[in-house]
Amino acid sequence: MTTTELINQIRKKKSFLCIGLDVDLNKIPQHLLKEEDPIFAFNKAIIDATHHLCVAYKPNTAFYEAYGLKGWKALEKTIKYLNEKYPEIFTIADAKRGDIGNTSTMYAQAFFEDLAFDSVTVAPYMGKDSVEPFLAFKNKHTILLALTSNAGAFDFQTKTVEGKELYKQVLDTSKTWENAENLMYVVGATKAEYLAEIRNIIPDSFLLVPGVGAQGGNLQDVCKYGMSENVGLLINSSRGIIYASSGEDFAAAAASKAEALQKEMAVELG
Numbered sequence: 001m002t003t004t005e006l007i008n009q010i011r012k013k014k015s016f017l018c019i020g021l022d023v024d025l026n027k028i029p030q031h032l033l034k035e036e037d038p039i040f041a042f043n044k045a046i047i048d049a050t051h052h053l054c055v056a057y058k059p060n061t062a063f064y065e066a067y068g069l070k071g072w073k074a075l076e077k078t079i080k081y082l083n084e085k086y087p088e089i090f091t092i093a094d095a096k097r098g099d100i101g102n103t104s105t106m107y108a109q110a111f112f113e114d115l116a117f118d119s120v121t122v123a124p125y126m127g128k129d130s131v132e133p134f135l136a137f138k139n140k141h142t143i144l145l146a147l148t149s150n151a152g153a154f155d156f157q158t159k160t161v162e163g164k165e166l167y168k169q170v171l172d173t174s175k176t177w178e179n180a181e182n183l184m185y186v187v188g189a190t191k192a193e194y195l196a197e198i199r200n201i202i203p204d205s206f207l208l209v210p211g212v213g214a215q216g217g218n219l220q221d222v223c224k225y226g227m228s229e230n231v232g233l234l235i236n237s238s239r240g241i242i243y244a245s246s247g248e249d250f251a252a253a254a255a256s257k258a259e260a261l262q263k264e265m266a267v268e269l270g
């Protein structure tokens, strides 16, 4: 999907909501466990109930890898379902990959070609030759970790090295890489006070912003400092939406949480 198509969807739906499909079998409604594929059954119900309220879904691969082959199969079925039934939706494989060049190429093939995701999250710390193999894929997006939502972000990312914070070096340096137009960045909603400075460095890039809801980030603050001329935001919520209820009404309850966020976003979009 192109960035222009994503922006058009945002304007049409008045939403820049990304729903995180972080499926934990201990948290999903227990009646689904008798289904042949409980993970896919859960995702399908959530997607069917919420697709009109969001523009993106983000399965975090950890929640699928944890269940071995059956988890990976559920991930395959989920992305196939999204691509066939809701092709207008932007898809993010939250895999946080990155390795030496030839290995990164295989990761990129796995997520962009085999699974056919629109984007994948990538860690920047192995540098240019670990990220450029992802950037080489046309109309696919590499979402680089810039300033993450967790407390550990202060261990390295905000440390000053040669006069500049490390996350700013990631932003500045990555802009010089080949096919840098295919980059997006992760900035945690819990770090909203950094967004104005981040926008000075990357005025137009899309930001994936996790951390509203369960982690305590605030949507209005993110929009105030992080919104660009072309919106430039995908705000993610996972647990706060998908585990709104553990009863038979789980999909409707998720839709109502998603709608509350979408309404706040519509206000921000004006």
Ligand SMILES: O=C(O)c1cc(=O)[nH]c(=O)n1[C@@H]1O[C@H](COP(=O)(O)O)[C@@H](O)[C@H]1O
Binding pocket: 020, 022, 060, 094, 121, 147, 148, 149, 150, 186, 187, 188, 210, 211, 212, 213, 214, 215, 236, 237, 238, 239, 240
């Ligand atoms: O790359 C991510 O999506 C990510 C980066 C980050 O800095 N913080 C963060 O929480 N995430 C992911 O975003 C999701 C947040 O989930 P909730 O806290 O349940 O909304 C999880 O899948 C995290 O792995």
